[in-house]
Amino acid sequence: MEQEDVKHWADQIAEEVIARVENDPKLKKLVEKNGYFVYDEKTPSGTIHIGSGRGWVIHDAIAKALRDKGVEARFVLSSDDMDPLDKPSKELSAEDNIRYMGVPFRYIPSPYPGFSSFGDYFFRQVTDVFPQFGIQAELESTGEEYEKGTFNKTIKIALDNADKIQKIYSDLYGDEVAAATKLPFNVKCPQCNRIATTVALEWDSKKEAIYFECRDDVVKWAKGCGHKAWISPYNGNGKFPWKVEWAAKWPSKGVIVETAGKDHFTKGGSRTIACRIAVDVFDYPPxxxxxxxATGPGYEFFTVGGKKMSTSKGQGVGFAESVKFAPAPMLRYMLVRSRPNSVIDFQAYGTNDLILLYERYDTAEKIYFGKEDLGEKENIKQKRIYELSQVGKIPKRMPPQVSLVHAATLVQIFSDFDGCIDSLKESGHIYADATKEEIGYVKDRLAxxxxxxxxxADENYKFTVQQKLQDVVLTESQKSSLRLLAERLKKGKWTEQTLFEEFYKICRDEVKIDPKDFFKAAYLVILNKEKGPKLAPFLITLRQRAISLLEQV
Ligand SMILES: [Zn+2]
Known part of the structure; x- marks a missing residue:
């Protein structure tokens, strides 16, 4: 058996990263001190899209795979809250949009109470649901890191080597690009708090001070206050432009793994610049x-909701909102089982995608607990996917499995979840000695x-069990077959299999009716519809209600 074939992508990455560190004395020293530092960052400029969530699950899975290899690893997600508001937010009043345009998100008040800033509000909207997704991340604020002086050393290096950074920009984009002549630092104006309106004109390396002006002509969308002064660039007095910041963070924090969406990895894009700056200016391996x-590949797009969503809203689903389309553990499973380079467009409306997702998850779970065997290779693969998909601890025994379709049938039959649970206990889907957690797990599925x-769900999966027989037209043989069915249901205990066999006995041996007409008649009487859930288990669950309807024929 080829080991490589069955290895999970997170394990492959973990091995590659460990080998890289082992072969680089500088990285090895760093890792001995800091462990494997897996890092990601996000600007809290508004609702954060589910696409970024893919990155968090990927980084989380890599960190877990590294820890499973016995090394120390942690995943840190930083809020890039020193980035400024650069377009009006619908969460701010017209007045505040003008007042705070060009101001870093950490210095803009939160639109809702209970958060320290605008940046904190939008960051927390996503990080608060991390436990549901099983994402174990330490959270950081890039602004706070600036204030703490984490970047002081790289700020000095960047400013001392401004010509090198400018040359990288002109090499890649031509001399006319603004960054090819500017100092690679944006001062936060101490008078008006804006960072987008300042221009840094001179760097005095000896005094470690930077001369800046806060002006009207720096950007079109925000006005400066006219302040000009010499200021220290350290401890939160400003920030790097984004692409330089990306490169500077790596040596400043000791980052070993940081991937991003493929839009950052286009030829000549931000990752290209960041890699060049990291190597040429900071002497740090990206x-x-x-x-x-060489940038390597970024991860692919991930969209949830489907066409109906994108047309009605004009944009994709937010990360926090995504749990309305599939439970967080299922979304995590979907991301863990898919290689980062595969596109995922998850359609919830009117498709079987959700049914399939649950089925696949349950199959992986059965394999993990040794209750299904798909061959050695596939078993190894599925077990690992299951492990890395887990939100909490893996339970000691297999959780009770109820398919989405069966759960959907039950919630349409019973008025409450307790009725569903009783029925599932009777049908043997739930263990007689089920724990509170196991019942809770099933209730989540029912919900x-x-x-x-x-x-x-597609119309096929929706039904209403009738209170009394509706005005349905049936042939004599349909009627007599249903009367026989009612009699049989009344006596004796049926299993799915024995009842199914009984249907054919009635149709073939007793009434001589085409089974198709028999099934159609049963659904018409019970649901006032020509189709419905699989008949045998459905009748077993309905029992008395089915009998009384069938007897009215
Ligand atoms: Zn100003």
């Missing part, structure tokens, strides 16, 4: 997946199934 100047039926 983190995985980059090697030297999502209810939501699925109401929001997403």
């Amino acid at each position: 983190p995985y997946p980059s090697v030297g100047y 999502f199934a209810k939501h699925w039926v109401e929001e997403f």
Whole structure:
């Protein structure tokens, strides 16, 4: 058996990263001190899209895979809250949009109470749901890191080597690009707090001070206050431009792994610049997946909701909102089982995507607990996907499995979840000695199934059990077959299999009716519809209600 074939992508990456560190004395020393530092960052400029969530699950899985290899690793996510507001936010009043345009997000008040800033509000909207996704991340504020002086050393190096950075820009973009002549630092004006309106004109390396002016002509969308002064660039008095900042963070924090969406990895894009600056200016090997100047691949797009969402809203689903389309553990599983370079467009409306997702998850779980065997190779693969998909601890025994379709059937039959649970206990889906956690697990499924039926499911999966027989037209043989069915249901205990066999006995041996007509008649009487859930288990669950309807024929 080829080991490489079955290895999970997170394990492959972990091995590659460990080998890289072992072969680089500088990185090895760093890792001995800091452990494997897996890093990601996000600007809290508004609602954060589910696409970024893919990155967090990827980084989390890599950190876990590294720890499983016995090394120390942690995943840190930083809020890039020193970035300024650069377009009006619908969360701010017209007045505040003017007042705070060009001001870093950490210095703009939160639009809602309970958060320290605008940046804190939007960052927390996503990080607060991390536990649901099983994302173990230490959270940081890039602004706070600036204030703490984490970047002081790289700020000095960048300013002392401004010509090198300018040359990288002109090499890649031509001399006319603004960054090819500017100092690579943006001062935060101490008078008006704006960072987008300042221009740094001179760097005095000896005094470690930078001369800046806060002006009207720096950007079109924000006005400066006219302040000009010499100021220290350290301890939060300003920030790097984004692409330089990306490169500076790597040596400042000791980053070993940091990937990003593929839009950052285009030829000549931000990752290209950052890699060049990291190597040429900071003498630091860019983190995985980059090697030297070579950026490597970013991860692919991830969209959730489907066409209906994108047309009605004009944009994709937010990360926090995504749990309305699939439970967080299922979304995590979907991201863990897919290689980062595969596009995922998850369609919830009117498709079987959710049914399939649950089925695949349950199959992986059965394999993990040794209750299904797909061959050695596939078993190894599925077990690892299951492990890395887990949000909490892996339970000691297999959780009770109820398919989405079955759960959806139950919630349409019973008025409450307790009725569903009783029925599942009777049908053997739930262990007789089920724990509170196991019951809770099933209730979560029932809750999502209810939501699925109401929001997403195809008409085929929706039904209402009739209170009394509706005005349906049936042939004599349909009627007699249903009367026989009612009799049989009344006596004796049926299993799915024995009842199914009984259907054919009635149709073939007793009434001589085409089974198709028999099934159609049963659904018409019970649901006033020509189709419905699989008949045998459905009748077993309905029992008395089915019998009384069938007897009215
Ligand atoms: Zn100013």
